Each structure stands twice: as structure tokens, then as C-alpha cells.
Amino acid sequence: MLKSAREVFMDYLRERDMNLTPQRALIVEAFLAEEGHFTSEQLYIKARKADPSIGQATVYRTLKLLVDSGLAETFDIGEGVALYEHGYGHAHHDHLICTKCGRKVEIVDEVIERRQEDLAEEQGFTLTRHRMLLFGTCPQCLEGKES
Amino acid sequence: MLKSAREVFMDYLRERDMNLTPQRALIVEAFLAEEGHFTSEQLYIKARKADPSIGQATVYRTLKLLVDSGLAETFDIGEGVALYEHGYGHAHHDHLICTKCGRKVEIVDEVIERRQEDLAEEQGFTLTRHRMLLFGTCPQCLEGKES
DNA sequence: TTAATTGCAAATCGTTTGCTGAAAG
């Protein structure tokens, strides 16, 4: 049985003699409750609802811990802000992004995943992670534009 | 026959009543002479060799024109700086990046390209561009580490 | 002479960091 996300984080903290402070606990809960992709700012706003005295730096620092512990993944779609999402106990997926409305659809494809491994191997690389972003126009925005 | 990169840029400027100033010409030449990936800063340093009075803002502004005209492509590998590379008359490719030494290998794969199109279509999206980054450890860095 | 363009410096903006006091073991 897989460890729960909270266990993973606790173990991570314990290993490096760090504490689960109320602030960290609160930010992690806000993080776990979050769906989809979000920015540090968005998590900050959410965390502040639970405790208005939370500082933005603490959110940044905790997000770094979450990424480092494997609970979160971060990526950049070139908009000047880092995006975060769950990364533990979630099947890997890539993103299809509408450049008109910003909608992001998660996609998975076995064929691509396998080819990526093969390509890396052909070059003698050991693959640790990858990021695939497909940019286009979503059905809704296409409709609006065609008229 | 395909238009040359310089022609593309000239046409682009003409269409919007912009001029090919000495600074722009110089930056474009530096850009065209560049191989592989580079940052705005790197292009700035190179351009300054041809004309030390060039301003960094002009390089940023011209790079934007280059991207907009289709001559350049830009992407972000999450290091806080935008990377640029040629995007006209060059077959599309993706990147395999060594997270130890930063080496970047260009890769192309028909199978993946096709699947990407299919995936987008399945969701009703019209694909305009995509970005695939594979992160791992290159053969050289693997050797060093194994010992 | 009129609009486009430059270089400079100041402004932005997301993110990081130094510092001081508070809290945890």
C-alpha cells in the first residue's frame, strides 16, 4: 500500500529535522485540497483564508518543500508565473492549452511516453522527467472565432 | 522557393510600416549567425561587439519582432530566463536536456509529432505549436556519477 | 516635419533572502 501524501510529507520533514508547523500544515492542506493547476499566489490567497497572518514567503518556501518531497510538480508555460499541481499518487499527464482562453486539458498517451524513453535512451540519456505542452485553440474558442 | 530569412523579416517590417534600422539589422545578423539556443543577454553581448552603443532594450524589442515574424522561437525551461532559437526554415525539433551540465540535444520524432496532432484533435483542439522537454542525465554526466 | 526608434533609467513583477523575534524540542 502506498503511503498517503501526508505521510510522505511527514517523513520528508522528519528526515531533515524539520517540523510540521501550523503554517506548513495549513498550506499543505490547502495544497491537497486544490484541484488542477495553480500559482503560488493562488495558494497564498487560499491559505490566507485559513490564517490571515500567513506570509507569502512561507507559501513559496513550503511549495518548494512540496516539490522537493515529490508531492507537487511545478512547470512553466511561459507566462511568467510558475504553475503547480499534484505530483504524488497521480498518473503522469501532459497538457493541452488553449492560447485564447487559457483552458488546460490534461492528456495522457502511452505511445508518446514510450517514445520519449526510447529517444532518451538512443542518446544515452537517463530520463528523469519530462514536460510536454501542446498549444492550440479549444473547441469553444474555435466556434467564437469562425463566425 | 522559400523566402530567405532576411526577406521574411523585411516583409514583416514593411507590412507594419517599420524600418530596418542599423540596430535591427545588426541584431538580426547576430541572431542568424547564432547556433543553437541562447538567451537575450547572450545575443545582447554578441550584438554589442558589432556596436557597443546598442541597448539591451533594443535587443529585447527586436527579439520580440523576430519571434512575431516567425524567424525565432522562444521557450522556457524553467530556469528563469527565456531561450531563443531559429524557427524559420528549420525542421521542428524538441529538446533533451541534461540537468547536470545543461547540455541540450535536439530530437525529432515523427511518431510523437503525429500522436500530438491526434491527441489535440481528440479534444477538438486545433494545434498551433507544442513544446516537449525531456530532462535527464547525459552519458558524460552519468559516467562521472557512477564511479 | 512627422512618425518611428533608440538608449537610458526607472518601473514591474514573480520569487528569494536577510533579519529579528517567536516557537518547538
Place this chain on the structure above:
DNA sequence: CTTTCAGCAAACGATTTGCAATTAA
């Protein structure tokens, strides 16, 4: 007591922008 943390504000670093002076058509 000793170390870890939080919050704040200042620092940062890449990129953008306002502006006055310069250049191109």
C-alpha cells in the same frame, strides 16, 4: 537553551516601459 521558523521588508534578476533625443522616410 539551541535550533528551526515565520513574517516582514528589502533585494533580486529578467523583462518592460516612459521619455526625451535622434533618425528615417
